[in-house]
Amino acid sequence: QVAIAIEEVSRCHLRFTFRHRSSQESRDRSERAFGMGFVKLMNADGTTLQDGKHNLIVYKGDNKKMEDARSYLTLPCTKTEMEEKEAPSGKNLHPLANFTPSKDSTKDSFQIATVICSTKLTQNVDLLGLLNWRSNSHNIAHNLRKLMEVEGGEIVKFLPDTLDALFNIMMEMSENETYDFLVFDALVFIISLIGDIKFQHFNAVLETYIYKHFSATLAY
Numbered sequence: 001q002v003a004i005a006i007e008e009v010s011r012c013h014l015r016f017t018f019r020h021r022s023s024q025e026s027r028d029r030s031e032r033a034f035g036m037g038f039v040k041l042m043n044a045d046g047t048t049l050q051d052g053k054h055n056l057i058v059y060k061g062d063n064k065k066m067e068d069a070r071s072y073l074t075l076p077c078t079k080t081e082m083e084e085k086e087a088p089s090g091k092n093l094h095p096l097a098n099f100t101p102s103k104d105s106t107k108d109s110f111q112i113a114t115v116i117c118s119t120k121l122t123q124n125v126d127l128l129g130l131l132n133w134r135s136n137s138h139n140i141a142h143n144l145r146k147l148m149e150v151e152g153g154e155i156v157k158f159l160p161d162t163l164d165a166l167f168n169i170m171m172e173m174s175e176n177e178t179y180d181f182l183v184f185d186a187l188v189f190i191i192s193l194i195g196d197i198k199f200q201h202f203n204a205v206l207e208t209y210i211y212k213h214f215s216a217t218l219a220y
Helices: 025-030 079-084 125-131 133-147 153-159 159-172 179-195 196-215
Strands: 013-018 035-040 052-057 109-114
Touching: 013 109, 035 052, 035 109, 052 079, 109 196, 125 133, 125 159, 133 159, 153 159, 153 179, 153 196, 159 179, 159 196, 179 196
Parallel strands: none
Antiparallel strands: 013 035, 052 109
């Protein structure tokens, strides 16, 4: 389990180093790493690393460069990412020269499984777009429609923030009736979601929001 402050997540990654094990403890301590793998915690679109399994590439090469993030952070960290970044010719778009690996350096992989526990970092790009609607105001209508396609479990984790976003859009964009109807549909969708037996324990969160946090006078 790794605890990371929310303001640090966007610039953090996890690095895994591989060393040979010896029967002698003293030799273990002096053994240099022969390979490394890494994974970024934040995707380029601002969403958080998806829950599930990830096949990390194990890079082998210069030991000193394994400890220098600048030498590997531009490289693909997973097999999937490497395949996506390969040119049609089969040559990798990210030259591995910075890491001085051998030609077989990327044949091995290391599988990890991750679960992100956060009520502030979402793994869904559509929900992220709604939560950050002020910095992406031209997409408000699109994000409101897409909200109703987001998996229910992701929405309830961000229930107060999602409701804040909906009511703030209604308050601050009151001159545009299009948003009123979309916000109304989104609110009906969320209340229906909480009514589902699967999410009924979030009723208390909704009640607390209504009585202690709701303050949208125009929506009242």
